[in-house]
Structures are given as C-alpha cells and as structure tokens.
Amino acid sequence: MVRPNPRSGSPPQIDYKALYTWAPDELLDEHTSLTTFKDLEDHRGDPHLYNFNAFCRTHDAHISVRPGAPGEPVCVDDRARKRKPFFFMYQTVFRRIGVRLPFSPFERELLTEINTALAQLHPNS
Amino acid sequence: MDIFLHFFEVKKQGKSFWVCFSGIAGRILLTLFQNSYKNWKGKFFKVCCAKHDPTALDGFPLYWTEHPKLLKAKTLEELSPADRGVCKALSILEIIFNTPKLIASEYNAHSLTTYFGRATSFLLIVLSASCFVRICVLWVCITAFVLTSTVWFI
Numbered sequence: 038m039v040r041p042n043p044r045s046g047s048p049p050q051i052d053y054k055a056l057y058t059w060a061p062d063e064l065l066d067e068h069t070s071l072t073t074f075k076d077l078e079d080h081r082g083d084p085h086l087y088n089f090n091a092f093c094r095t096h097d098a099h100i101s102v103r104p105g106a107p108g109e110p111v112c113v114d115d116r117a118r119k120r121k122p123f124f125f126m127y128q129t130v131f132r133r134i135g136v137r138l139p140f141s142p143f144e145r146e147l148l149t150e151i152n153t154a155l156a157q158l159h160p161n162s
Numbered sequence: 163m164d165i166f167l168h169f170f171e172v173k174k175q176g177k178s179f180w181v182c183f184s185g186i187a188g189r190i191l192l193t194l195f196q197n198s199y200k201n202w203k204g205k206f207f208k209v210c211c212a213k214h215d216p217t218a219l220d221g222f223p224l225y226w227t228e229h230p231k232l233l234k235a236k237t238l239e240e241l242s243p244a245d246r247g248v249c250k251a252l253s254i255l256e257i258i259f260n261t262p263k264l265i266a267s268e269y270n271a272h273s274l275t276t277y278f279g280r281a282t283s284f285l286l287i288v289l290s291a292s293c294f295v296r297i298c299v300l301w302v303c304i305t306a307f308v309l310t311s312t313v314w315f316i
C-alpha cells in the first residue's frame with residue numbers, strides 16, 4: 038500500500054484509500070493543519086502562565102504529544118507506517134473542553150464500551 | 163457506567179462520521195458544554211505514550227473504528243437495583259451538574275467533594291424543610307383528631 042514517491046528524499050506516500058477501503062472520501066480528507074512543532078508550542082502558550090491548553094493533569098511526562106503528519110487522515114492506525122501506538126485528539130478537546138491526559142478509568146471504560154476512538158467523538162458530546 | 167448510559171444515548175447525527183452522546187428528554191444530568199461547536203475540524207494532535215510509561219495508552223480504542231457501538235439509553239428496568247436507586251435519587255433531586263466544573267475538578271477529590279456537596283446540599287435542605295413541614299402538618303392533624311375524638315367520647 039506504500040507507493041514510491043517520485044520526489045527523492047521525501048517519505049513514500051501511502052495509499053490510504055486502499056488501506057481503509059471502508060472509509061468514505063470525506064473522512065480520508067479529514068487531516069490536521071497542526072503539522073509543525075511551532076503549532077504545538079503555540080497551543081501550549083506561555084509556560085509561566087496558568088496553562089489552559091495543558092495536555093496533562095499534573096505534567097506532560099506521561100504522554101508525548103506531537104504534531105500530525107501532513108495529509109494523514111484522522112482514521113489511520115499504526116498499520117500504515119508500523120509505528121508506535123498513538124491516538125488523535127482534537128485541539129478543541131484540550132483547549133475549550135479542558136480534557137486532560139491520561140484518561141480516568143471511567144473515560145477508558147466508556148470509550149471501550151462504545152467501541153469509539155476519542156477523535157471519533159463529536160466535541161459537542 | 164450504566165448510570166451514565168441511563169442519561170445519555172450514543173448515536174450518529176445524519177450523515178456525520180462523528181459519534182455523539184445525546185441527552186434524553188426529561189433526564190438531564192449535565193449542562194451542555196456549548197450549544198454548537200465550529201471550526202474544530204482539521205485541527206488535531208497525535209498523542210503517543212512516553213518511553214517510561216508504555217501503559218498510558220492501554221485500555222481504550224486508539225484508532226477510528228469502522229463500527230462504533232450505538233446505544234439506546236438504558237431504562238430504569240435494565241439497571242441493577244443499586245444503580246436504579248441512584249438514578250431515581252438524581253431525578254428526584256433534579257440536580258444538573260456543571261460540566262466544566264466537573265471536568266476541572268476531575269482527579270481532585272477535595273474540590274469534587276466540595277462541588278458535589280454544594281450542588282446537593284441546597285436541594286437536600288429544601289427537601290428536608292418540605293419533609294419537616296409535612297411532618298408538622300401530620301402531627302397537627304393527628305393531635306386535632308385525637309382531641310376531637312376525646313371531646314366527642316367525653
């Protein structure tokens with residue numbers, strides 16, 4: 038499913054449509070614009086102020102938050118590039134709802150019960 | 163879990179790909195965080211576990227699932243007796259918890275207890291006062307009945 042990229046030096050392009058045959062085109066087109074570490078720093082804001090954008094409840098050591106890869110759909114898993122496990126989390130869930138990591142046992146149990154990834158939940162719910 | 167699923171159902175709205183927790187009419191537990199969300203799409207981060215804590219991502223689905231489990235809200239009859247009692251108490255007290263405060267207090271047992279205490283104490287006072295008034299009225303009625311019976315008997 039990995040197509041060689043004609044431009045040398047850049048990573049090979051993945052045919053997400055072939056990997057995720059069940060996913061509609063609109064879902065495969067849902068990828069993140071937060072793709073640089075500057076986006077991550079802008080989200081975190083000034084570390085000396087009370088941080089409304091923090092990722093973790095106490096400190097960020099338990100979790101590693103990274104920018105997304107350009108063109109990577111929200112429905113991908115670790116099969117595409119055989120990387121370490123990860124999940125996607127919408128910025129608004131940190132910023133406006135204030136959800137922090139790691140998840141509580143209740144949050145884990147609820148996501149498991151409904152067989153749904155966090156990014157798959159509408160923020161309004 | 164079952165108590166939560168008594169107050170909410172899991173569904174998809176229209177052709178949306180996203181799954182929603184939707185409140186049930188007449189069963190309000192939490193305030194709506196915001197009536198509508200806009201401009202959240204296309205802005206997400208990738209979360210991985212740190213090297214020293216490989217279990218941080220255990221115990222819940224990480225990746226978008228093809229078949230999320232859509233659930234109808236549980237009826238009182240489907241709940242265990244203990245959960246049914248809690249749901250009935252919550253509906254009698256008509257408490258609506260403030261979602262942002264709950265999220266902010268999560269994992270902070272002291273502030274959560276304080277918040278729950280404030281949310282319920284006023285209603286308990288009202289209920290207690292109401293019960294006290296009813297007991298007084300009942301006592302007055304019984305006394306009046308006894309006195310009337312005594313007078314009639316004499």
